[in-house]
Amino acid sequence: MIEALGSPFMQKAFVAGILVSILTGVISAFIVLRKMSFIGAGISHAAFGGVAIGFFAGANPLLTAVLYSVAVAIGIDFTVRKGKISEDVSIGIFYSLSMAIGIALLSLSQTYNVDLFGYLFGNILAITPEEIVLTLAVSVAVSGFIVAFLKELFLITYNEELARVSGIRVDLLNIVFLAALSVTIVVSIRIVGVIMVSALLVIPGATARLFARGLRSMIAISCAAGLASVIIGLVVSYEYDMAPGAGIVLTAATLFFIPLLLKRRS
Amino acid sequence: MSIAVEIDSLTVKIKNKDVLKNVSFTLEEGLFLGIVGPNAGGKTTLVRTILGLARPSSGSVRVFGKSPEGHLVRGGAFGYLPQHQNIDPGFPASVIDIVLMGRYNAVGFFRWPGKKDTDKALRSLAVMGVEDLKDAQYTHLSGGQQQRVSIARALAGDPRVLILDEPSTGIDVVGQEDFYHLLKGLQKKMNLTILMVSHDIGTVTTYVDEIACLNINLYYHGNPLGALNEKVLTSLYGKNVDLLLHTDVCEKCERLR
Missing domain, CATH: 3.40.50.300 (P-loop containing nucleotide triphosphate hydrolases)
Known part of the structure; x- marks a missing residue:
């Protein structure tokens, strides 16, 4: 393992993994408290459509995925309001629609692209320096947003109507939060893939919820759980020659279930 | 008037x-x-x-x-107490955290409540007769206690x-x-x-x-x-x-x- 750290691809994997684990750790606390895990899964599958648009148009797939995911996040919200339907139905529609767009575009372009599997299941070992820079930029921007509006987001999470009465622009902050969620998902896709990214959005926050007594401690525990999952997951997958994304998600789930089962009934 | x-x-x-x-x-x-x-x-x-x-x-x-x-x-x-709070049973907040929410408007953007706000929140809790609950987890309280804490929150912003x-x-x-x-x-x-x-x-x-x-x-x-x-x-x-x-x-x- 020590000699593996000497190789540049493992170093990049660790740097990218650490950045993403902290980023998703912060977001995950809110996803769990606001019961948004389905929208996380929905947007991450939608990102697949965005990646396919990039391949089809010959543009950078991560860039098109970011734009497309933000559009889907806003589209989900718009459909709920306009159609007066519940959010899970709206997510269900965009989720499958985006997958269909992705598959349609890929079959139209008739180029078998190996890299596609990297987006579906993650390929942390093939991450490029540019992607690390992008991940760093997203981490700084999203964490900055959350820190700056922490108390407003806390009040919205507690009760949206109280937040409105308190003078907070709830709709605007919700849209910015969805955009932050979308860019977080897209940069995380390179690490664990479209299929498993929702694990990083849900499990660290769920683990933190078992212990936390305040919002700040919940965010800190969530980040720590995410960080431990990525580091242990990478080491285990290197030792056993396993897909890193799967190793990370299996570790995250283990870190959730062990304290859950050991926890005394209160 | x-x-x-x-x-x-x-x-x-x-x-x-x-x-x-x-x-x-x-x-x-x-x-x-x-x-x-x-x-x-x-x-x-x-x-x-x-x-x-x-x-x-x-x-x-x-x-x-x-x-x-x-x-x-x-x-x-306004200080507002909604009819249904539908709060997540695992919501991570102590009583003082909840009452401080009532100060957020007075605190303003990009700042966190300070000592003055904490004092105000504690006084509101005292008015409602529940200051001894300040460090308790909000979701562990009884319905009546939660109600008093929520009114303390509503009062903390000087509505x-x-x-x-x-x-x-x-x-x-x-x-x-x-x-x-x-x-x-x-x-x-x-x-x-x-x-x-x-x-x-x-x-x-x-x-x-x-x-x-x-x-x-x-x-x-x-x-x-x-x-x-x-x-x-x-x-x-x-x-x-x-x-x-x-x-x-x-x-x-x-x-x-």
Whole structure:
């Protein structure tokens, strides 16, 4: 393992993994408290459509995925309001629609692209320096947003109507939060893939919820759980020659279930 | 005395059905108004319209001469206790965290509450008689304790109007009387205007200055004792209303002697 750290691809994997684990750790606390895990899964599958648009148009797939995911996040919200339907139905529609767009575009372009599997299941070992820079930029921007509006987001999470009465622009902050969620998902896709990214959005926050007594401690525990999952997951997958994304998600789930089962009934 | 709330021919439709129809009344600053009426009578919609959370289909609402939307932009005019809180049982907040939420408007953007805000929050908890709970987890409290903490939160922001939607839920009957007594004291001490929604017309009339009887239309607004007649109550709740008056001397007991 020590000699593996000497190789540049493992170093990049660790740097990218650490950045993403902290980023998703912060977001995950809110996803769990606001019961948004389905929208996380929905947007991450939608990102697949965005990646396919990039391949089809010959543009950078991560860039098109970011734009497309933000559009889907806003589209989900718009459909709920306009159609007066519940959010899970709206997510269900965009989720499958985006997958269909992705598959349609890929079959139209008739180029078998190996890299596609990297987006579906993650390929942390093939991450490029540019992607690390992008991940760093997203981490700084999203964490900055959350820190700056922490108390407003806390009040919205507690009760949206109280937040409105308190003078907070709830709709605007919700849209910015969805955009932050979308860019977080897209940069995380390179690490664990479209299929498993929702694990990083849900499990660290769920683990933190078992212990936390305040919002700040919940965010800190969530980040720590995410960080431990990525580091242990990478080491285990290197030792056993396993897909890193799967190793990370299996570790995250283990870190959730062990304290859950050991926890005394209160 | 200035006018706190002025409602003129207010109609609110939800899904093309009248929830409130042609409601008009004014409430002076510093008074305690009880809003009573049957379920689905529009009580919650009325307070949500005053708060700017629901929009009038026609008519107008003014609060201290300004539109409710104008108050929403600035925030801080209202202390609000919603009817249902639907709080996640694992919500990670201590009692003091919850009460400090009431200070967020006064604190402003990009800042975190400081010592002054904490002191204010502790005083609000003391007013509600629950300062010893400050470090407890909010979700571990009983319904009645949560209610008191929530009102402390609503008071912590120094609101001009306190709006309580069914605050006595989760408080037992003896506790309710103490609770109304406490509100009455707050009203006088802080020159608060209080609007309280309740389905319990009996006890409320003892404590409020004015009462509004609402069942889509406004059936009565004025002195609480005036509402206690069969004509008002029958139009409000329908037939088969039995009026029991609680006086210091129980007539039935006197007769039995």
